[in-house]
Amino acid sequence: MRAFAYSRADSVDHAAHRITHDAAFVAGGTTLLDLIKLDVLKPKNVVDINALPLKRVERLDDGRLRIGALVTNTDLAHHPEVKRHYPLLSQALLAGASTQLRNMATTAGNVMQRTRCPYYRDAAAACNRREPGSGCDARGGLNRLNAVLGGSDACVAVHPSDMCVAMAAIGATLTLSSADGEREVAFGDFHRLPGDTPHIEHDLADGELITAITLEPPLAPAGSYYLKLRDRASYEFALASAAAQLSLDGEMIGEARVALGGVGTKPWRCPDAEAALVGQPAQIATFERAAEIALRDATPLEHNAFKIPLARQSIVRALREATRLARDEGKQEGQV
Amino acid sequence: MMDDSAHSPRPSDETVRLDFTLNGEPRTIEVAPNAVLLDVLREQLGLGGTKKGCDHGQCGACTVHVDGLAMNSCLRLAIMCQGQQVTTIEGLAKDGQLHPVQQSFLECDAYQCGYCTPGQMMSATALLADDRIGADDASVKEAMSGNICRCGAYKNILEAIQQARVQLGHDATTPRKEDVA
Amino acid sequence: MNDLTRPRVIGQRTPRIDGEFKLTGRAGYTGELHAEGMLYGYPVPATIAHGKLEALELDEAQAMPGVVDIFHHGNFDTLHRSPNSMGHGDQVSEVRLPFEDETIHYHGQYVALVVAKTFEQARAAAYRVVARYRQASGAVPSLLGRDDEGLPIESEGSSRGDPEAAFSGAPVKIDRTYHIAAESHLQMEMHATLAEWHDGGRRLVVHESTQGVVYQRNAMARIFDLAQEDLEVISHYIGSGFGNKLFMWPHAVATAVAARRLQRPVKVVLPRQQDMMSGGNRPASRQHIRLGAGRDGRLTSVIHDSITETSLVDRYIDSCGSATPSFYACDNLAVSQRILPVNHGTPCPMRAPGEVSGIFALETAMDELAVELKMDPVELRLRNYAESDPESGLPWSSKQLDKCLQSAAERFGWDKRNPEVGSMRDGDEIIGYGMASCTWFAGRQPCQARVELRADGSLFVGCGTQDIGTGTYTIVAQTAAELTGMPLADIEVKLGESGLPSGPLSGGSMATASTLPAVAAAVRDALDALKEVATGNGGAFEGLSADDLEVGQGGLSHGEHRVSFAEVLKTNKLASVNGQGSTAPGAEQNAYSFRSFGAHFVEVRFDPGISRVRVARVVSSMDIGRAINPPAARNQVEGGIIMGIGMGLFEQLEYDPRDARLINSNVADYILPTHADAPEIDVELLDYPDFEFNEFGARGVGEIGLTGVAPAISNALYHATGKRHRDLPITIEALLASS
């Protein structure tokens, strides 16, 4: 682990001023320190932002939920507003990492976490994301963990977050702050596809930090389900995951949201699959058609073709479970 | 070549001051800015009870409590603990009396080599004090999954946790910390 | 009191005597030890697997704060290799010395060792060492995916009858190939060394996390050309080993050289990545099994041909077929073994080495045969039951496999199994039931021990073996307590020092059976000495003969007259009496065959809609002779079951096929079972003491629990899905193909 200087920011402005291309914020530290130890990230200055007042979760007047950048994954998962109105997000958070890591990890840090591609994490391997122009060892290598959606010749690295998959499905806005003030970016626009510039991972400029993420108002009455498929039962990143959310109109699907994790180079919202669900009967055949559509453009690499059928399975099952929950929800509403 | 001669000062020669509470005692120490809590505990403070199994947040052997929450000390800069309460396995027993979790680990033979064990017990004590985590076996297993035991003593660890839960009675489920505002 | 057929302490549930140290953080494992003036070493691993180190650029690293020195091929001491002999007790894991030359044989081979004042400084500087390589073509990344013949290893073969003819004439045939990926021991505590020289570089003390202090002492004595008395290897607490800490690795030599040159203690703890690259692995295997049988299920031919990996620097043989000749009654049998050098760090024994792989192949093949015959798999095993050892022709000392099969089947509810594939369902899940037998040989090594009975009322036992988590400290204390009637609290046990009387490796499930007889002999020797004192001049029982005295409750007695050991000593103004014990396997080895046996029954739940399999339940019965400390013994089997789930479903070291680089050398990408993967486990230890083996009746229990788990899982999966899995681990990819 290389040496660096450390400082603490006591205001958002202060933090924004400190951040230059060779500096990094530390929030929970669970991505940053991991990657500094691997010699993948090499900041000369580390700016601790934990003293900033960004730890609140608040319901806005327009029904949206504003989450401070420093709210931990644990606290967010168990927050009463989240548990009641966004169980999808709660489930996704609790499916991620471990108890200890969730106690440390923050909302903004989670959005900013880096890929788990083994070649990105191996400083001696060729990786365009880590070192622009060096090549991609994953394409022709052991690419079981890599993406089947959104990859380019330059990079096929998966965005590994669970939380982000739920947020992609729910819909959200990021608030970015800099010395020049604040700006808002739609969640879906924040993470970049790798294209020819995989090292530009997101829409965050030097001198900017994430201060909040605001969720769209919840769908209601709706059912939602986050399903994470992996080798072992816990403490492993997704090989494929699906966040599904839908409202019912009798036996027909009203609104629907579907996003995928573990398979895309960014948290992967599936608008075409959603369109194929709306107005259709809530049954397996419909879900299967949506799953087909969601993976229509998937391109397998040598070792990850299994992710395509696996992702389809995750969608079908998550939709089935979301439907079951929506029906329960509907029944309860009817009773009131 | 022996090196005690002075190098020109460089970042890692400098240290920063850390004031924190360790196992109930206020401490002030100097640490390198890039020093990780786990290494400071083990190498600088002589508290070897907290173990290193991976150094990357992947095993849980380094679990300590920071302000009452279980955390991986291998992924936390020591200096980030400024003003915080850190508790390690050395701080679990009080007045020479094993903590009920330690006692139940002893009775249930909830370990073999003992290397993952401090981390298991730090997670277990935090879990038993956290009413957001279910008390059933499946919830406990899920919540404990950040602590790998290669010796595979999982069955006995679960039994020990549930036995300690009974012993701790009501104390165990007092909420640990107010929810976020 | 001395009647070990009816013991009081042995066989009783005994909380570990080292438990309190482990549970309070006071047990000092090697990596957390400190010495005055200690420096930190951090190795620099090769980033290629095959080629040459062309240049090392050290200037930048050398100039980093705190850096004291950097060791490498250009400046390393000239040393001798260890003779590497098992017989002489100086076996090492990798015979090549560190930095011996500039050829790179595997990814992670050390190219330099940076030594600095703090850990952070050593690591920071190690990252700044620039190594330039010339990569060679033709790296061999793995045995898997190739059809090389490899080198034959005649010593591992076995044959009887005419297996080829019997096979070709058999009415029912199974002819299958099985593959198992390379695995990592992933013991929780990484390899670690703290080396300290004394007396101006004439005496070396090494703290090492090792399963064999005596072996390492002997090997280092040869490498550094020291007398054994001038070298001490210490290992009081070990964060387990599973075989990769049996024999020394090069980091220990590099650390000792650095300490000698710098005249300061040096500590090296391998980072996990390096531990996995260069600290041992279970080699991948390819096994070809042919079974011939009659329609009645009786085996007429067993042919088991295996090939396993070794490295380019050593010849490690993972003998897959070694249990096969003794497993089933069959007159025609052939077992062969080959090895293939690949560009990996040298493989080494890993829990149940060889046999666990062989049993996967054999017990899966037996299930295939049962399916072919439409016979219950338990029945098939009973039909081929070996009443005596078909390999040696000798009777078994004690074999209760039939009882294991019966008991485990009953507790599991095997009779509720509908043999039809996929016939048992529960909601989204298909339930599969599978079983396999398991076995591990019972071995014993020579052992010595020393005992001191002290006037302060305590008893000291010392033996140069180790406790790697199996509970050796506790069973040694139990033994002393059993034979003296003293409370455990008064017994002090010291293990893990090469200066103690030579003890066995903590491996091969041999430590218990080897150590306890020597401890018992030493206790008796001390008691004899005490009786001599007591009956001699001025003694507490002056005038009586030693034979008149009874031993019990920490004292000697004659009729109503009872005097504690301490009083006996005090009466004669003695501080202590000593006893020595030295034992070795004897004539019984020619009269019997010794093996433990057992059976695992497994329930898997497969959800085809999401291609997910979970092991839900494991019920096992083990015939291991007597368990000295039953909870600790059961813990070993339960841990073996967990490791077997890893072997069956998750674990594989992944080497890049292009250049043999290991890409998953970390605890996240190398997948281990977690708490959430632990099934409901019910382990029964049958209690049939094996007194032919030793007076304690114990055969040891470290390995057997792992054997047989993976085939029981794959057999259960077949029952659930109808797809036969012959390659381990059984991944989601393989499962998808069966949904």
Ligand SMILES: Cc1cc2nc3c(=O)[nH]c(=O)nc-3n(C[C@H](O)[C@H](O)[C@H](O)COP(=O)(O)OP(=O)(O)OC[C@H]3O[C@@H](n4cnc5c(N)ncnc54)[C@H](O)[C@@H]3O)c2cc1C
């Ligand atoms: C072993 C392991 C397993 C894991 N498993 C999972 C899993 O299953 N699912 C999952 O989703 N995640 C998983 N994670 C990832 C984990 O969720 C992330 O590491 C965590 O969310 C990052 O948050 P942090 O606060 O610790 O970030 P930090 O490490 O503090 O920061 C991460 C990055 O974000 C930047 N950053 C932090 N805050 C801000 C801000 N406010 N504005 C701008 N930039 C900022 C930092 O500079 C840094 O580049 C795992 C991690 C580990 C180590």
Ligand code: FES
């Ligand atoms: S050492 Fe911290 S999680 Fe493994």
Ligand code: FES
């Ligand atoms: S007791 Fe050895 S790793 Fe858990």
